[in-house]
Amino acid sequence: MTDSPAPRPRDTAQRRAIRAAFAGTPRPLSPLEVLEGAQANLPGLGVATVYRTLKMLTEERWLVTVEIPGEPARYEIAGKPHHHHFHCRACGQVFEVEGCPRNIQTLTPTGFELEDHEIVLYGRCAACAA
Amino acid sequence: MTDSPAPRPRDTAQRRAIRAAFAGTPRPLSPLEVLEGAQANLPGLGVATVYRTLKMLTEERWLVTVEIPGEPARYEIAGKPHHHHFHCRACGQVFEVEGCPRNIQTLTPTGFELEDHEIVLYGRCAACAA
DNA sequence: AAGATAATGATATCTCATTATCATCTACAG
DNA sequence: CTGTAGATGATAATGAGATATCATTATCTT
Numbered sequence: 001m002t003d004s005p006a007p008r009p010r011d012t013a014q015r016r017a018i019r020a021a022f023a024g025t026p027r028p029l030s031p032l033e034v035l036e037g038a039q040a041n042l043p044g045l046g047v048a049t050v051y052r053t054l055k056m057l058t059e060e061r062w063l064v065t066v067e068i069p070g071e072p073a074r075y076e077i078a079g080k081p082h083h084h085h086f087h088c089r090a091c092g093q094v095f096e097v098e099g100c101p102r103n104i105q106t107l108t109p110t111g112f113e114l115e116d117h118e119i120v121l122y123g124r125c126a127a128c129a130a
Numbered sequence: 131m132t133d134s135p136a137p138r139p140r141d142t143a144q145r146r147a148i149r150a151a152f153a154g155t156p157r158p159l160s161p162l163e164v165l166e167g168a169q170a171n172l173p174g175l176g177v178a179t180v181y182r183t184l185k186m187l188t189e190e191r192w193l194v195t196v197e198i199p200g201e202p203a204r205y206e207i208a209g210k211p212h213h214h215h216f217h218c219r220a221c222g223q224v225f226e227v228e229g230c231p232r233n234i235q236t237l238t239p240t241g242f243e244l245e246d247h248e249i250v251l252y253g254r255c256a257a258c259a260a
Numbered sequence: 261a262a263g264a265t266a267a268t269g270a271t272a273t274c275t276c277a278t279t280a281t282c283a284t285c286t287a288c289a290g
Numbered sequence: 291c292t293g294t295a296g297a298t299g300a301t302a303a304t305g306a307g308a309t310a311t312c313a314t315t316a317t318c319t320t
Contacts, residue, residue, distance in 0.1 A: 178298075
């Protein structure tokens with residue numbers, strides 16, 4: 001039962017490229033958006049590595065997942081102030097929106113325990129609305 | 131180019147059972163919940179028929195879809211007053227919650243066009259919290 | 261520099277929810 | 291009552307996202 005000796009993550013070009021992709025944008029990114037963004041710096045990057053790295057970065061809390069109804073999960077850098085999201089129906093991108101209505105708790109029915117909430121706005125982003 | 135003669139939907143036991151399942155609960159139902167609920171009245175009912183009927187009832191606007199992140203779509207009877215949803219992480223059921231914060235529009239960034247919004251609360255329903 | 265081993269990438273595979281197929285059944289107009 | 295076209299159900303097929311496989315490559319300690 002000798003416990004696992006303690007693995008140590010390595011610093012690789014693909015992990016750097018993936019982190020850079022997040023650092024370079026204020027939007028939550030889908031795995032494929034991460035792939036495209038990181039491939040700009042590292043052409044050979046594969047999908048499997050993206051998924052593996054997203055999982056890893058999420059487990060170590062460098063990323064958090066953003067779930068949008070009917071869409072694959074997005075990821076964004078953890079630790080940002082509380083905010084919500086806007087999903088553009090034209091280009092499919094997800095944007096951050098600041099702020100949050102104060103009275104969310106009051107919506108909760110009696111007896112229910114509120115742990116979390118998500119607000120998703122739908123419409124057209126500035127670029128697509130033009 | 132004689133246009134399709136005009137099909138007329140038939141009144142079948144399975145369609146009645148599916149509509150009854152919705153009439154019998156205030157919650158949005160997933161296809162499998164519909165299947166189970168309707169099978170209580172009609173044991174032989176199959177999945178394919180549920181999906182076909184949900185699609186049909188949605189197209190004729192008797193139902194609307196409710197999308198919850200990471201979950202299969204739910205359906206609820208159309209025409210209800212504006213409301214949102216609570217997703218119980220313990221039992222997986224989705225519940226309606228009344229009301230809506232007033233200032234949603236103010237969250238929208240300048241230049242963005244808001245068409246719609248969804249609020250999902252996460253936590254434990256009254257039954258599971260006990 | 262060299263070895264041990266973690267990481268990668270191409271691709272096969274899995275997991276689901278949903279849809280198509282098709283022989284059989286049934287609602288309903290005539 | 292009858293015929294027929296719509297409806298059903300068992301099951302195969304599909305599709306998309308995510309994961310597993312495994313030979314090869316690259317990191318990092320010594």
